[in-house]
Amino acid sequence: MTDRSTSFDVAIIGGGVIGLAIGWRAAQRGLDVLVLERGEPGGGTSRVAAGMLAPIAEADPGEQPLLALGLASAAAYPRFIEELSEAGGTDPGYLSCGTLMVARDRDESEALERELAMRDSLGLPVRRLRASEARRLEPGLAPSLRLALEIPGDHVIEPARLTAALVAALRHAGGRLRSATDVAEVLISGGRVAGVRLLDGGELRAANVVVAAGIWSGLLAGLPPQARVPLRPVKGQTLRLHDPAGPGLLTRVVRMPPGYLVPRGDGRYVLGATMEERGFDTTVTAGAVFELLRDATELVPGVSELVIDELLAGLRPGTPDNAPAIGPGSIPGLHWAAGHHRNGILLTPITAEMVVAELTGDPPHPLAEAFHPARFAAATAGTRA
Numbered sequence: 001m002t003d004r005s006t007s008f009d010v011a012i013i014g015g016g017v018i019g020l021a022i023g024w025r026a027a028q029r030g031l032d033v034l035v036l037e038r039g040e041p042g043g044g045t046s047r048v049a050a051g052m053l054a055p056i057a058e059a060d061p062g063e064q065p066l067l068a069l070g071l072a073s074a075a076a077y078p079r080f081i082e083e084l085s086e087a088g089g090t091d092p093g094y095l096s097c098g099t100l101m102v103a104r105d106r107d108e109s110e111a112l113e114r115e116l117a118m119r120d121s122l123g124l125p126v127r128r129l130r131a132s133e134a135r136r137l138e139p140g141l142a143p144s145l146r147l148a149l150e151i152p153g154d155h156v157i158e159p160a161r162l163t164a165a166l167v168a169a170l171r172h173a174g175g176r177l178r179s180a181t182d183v184a185e186v187l188i189s190g191g192r193v194a195g196v197r198l199l200d201g202g203e204l205r206a207a208n209v210v211v212a213a214g215i216w217s218g219l220l221a222g223l224p225p226q227a228r229v230p231l232r233p234v235k236g237q238t239l240r241l242h243d244p245a246g247p248g249l250l251t252r253v254v255r256m257p258p259g260y261l262v263p264r265g266d267g268r269y270v271l272g273a274t275m276e277e278r279g280f281d282t283t284v285t286a287g288a289v290f291e292l293l294r295d296a297t298e299l300v301p302g303v304s305e306l307v308i309d310e311l312l313a314g315l316r317p318g319t320p321d322n323a324p325a326i327g328p329g330s331i332p333g334l335h336w337a338a339g340h341h342r343n344g345i346l347l348t349p350i351t352a353e354m355v356v357a358e359l360t361g362d363p364p365h366p367l368a369e370a371f372h373p374a375r376f377a378a379a380t381a382g383t384r385a
């Protein structure tokens with residue numbers, strides 16, 4: 001039966017991993033939730049993500065609050081996955097595999113030593129491996145390898161399976177999802193959020209609207225400039241590969257900045273990714289594919305035997321400080337969960353926890369203040385809606 005309700009406690013714009021996880025957790029708390037997705041759930045940037053849950057490999061001394069958020073979300077993942085599997089009955093594809101950061105030459109080795117020193121100074125668990133030790137762990141690595149760091153706590157999830165599990169769990173908890181439903185505008189009435197207007201002209205009432213539309217969050221009409229979060233697309237190109245000989249070429253994630261190879265555990269791999277600032281461009285270029293394959297085959301020669309299944313490009317939603325905007329907007333009833341840049345899959349559990357605390361009136365998460373959308377108010381105040 002088609003669901004024709006027009007009034008909800010919470011309308012969530014965007015059915016990527018972020019919107020779906022918020023929807024599931026909010027429905028679990030008894031809220032009447034509707035997730036609105038203009039395409040298919042998980043068909044935006046979430047579809048392109050490699051799925052690394054890698055706060056330690058991604059650690060940047062200039063982004064300490066983000067590191068704390070990433071570590072907290074990684075710690076929440078095992079329980080999140082357990083509940084998700086129970087709720088929806090589908091396996092979200094979590095692989096507890098660990099990560100190796102590797103260096104091929106002297107310059108890269110020196111850079112990797114600096115990366116190690118930085119992580120040691122932050123008390124992050126990382127182990128320095130000689131090339132021979134790394135090759136014992138991963139025989140697929142080339143003999144020319146110089147140095148490696150082992151990060152046993154950085155794991156992986158398969159975003160497509162995470163999306164499917166979130167959709168099932170959302171429905172199981174009583175939440176609703178409308179695919180192929182494009183939101184044109186956030187409706188504001190009497191100084192507070194009143195709902196959304198759809199592209200087909202229909203209107204839905206909601207006491208709360210959560211903006212979780214990824215990089216497209218900045219394009220929604222209806223919000224005054226001071227209520228917005230500035231976002232820029234950061235393009236990433238990737239290859240999906242599989243090994244006709246089956247699994248075993250790599251068992252851990254291998255990172256060779258800016259690239260990485262992510263095993264799915266069944267002979268499939270993701271090779272990524274570029275970081276490009278080119279607006280809303282999702283073309284795949286020969287040059288990027290060439291460079292990614294060149295670097296990967298130098299480190300893992302067996303990559304040249306893999307079959308290419310798909311070439312994909314996606315847009316990371318970046319804010320000016322590269323950290324997400326999670327929390328209340330400047331209009332009552334408006335909530336942001338956007339700007340997760342290169343860590344949206346990692347940050348899914350903690351984002352849902354933070355937003356649902358807000359929706360239910362629970363005390364704010366201890367890390368919430370650093371990610372408050374209001375930190376961009378000065379940047380957006382002078383721009384046009």
Ligand SMILES: Cc1cc2nc3c(=O)[nH]c(=O)nc-3n(C[C@H](O)[C@H](O)[C@H](O)COP(=O)(O)OP(=O)(O)OC[C@H]3O[C@@H](n4cnc5c(N)ncnc54)[C@H](O)[C@@H]3O)c2cc1C
Pocket residue numbers: 013014015016017018019036037038039040041042043044045046047048049050051052053181182183184212213214215216217220234235236237238272273274313314315316317337338339340341342343344345346347
């Ligand atoms: C190449 C690449 C590799 C990445 N690898 C990783 C990784 O290894 N680990 C990690 O943690 N992160 C990774 N990321 C980042 C991650 O993919 C994003 O941070 C995350 O997917 C953001 O999720 P989201 O739900 O906010 O956005 P999206 O997945 O883009 O979802 C937003 C949804 O909103 C919908 N939408 C937009 N506008 C409207 C509208 N007006 N009405 C209705 N629906 C609308 C879209 O169709 C879309 O489905 C990677 C990104 C890229 C590009």
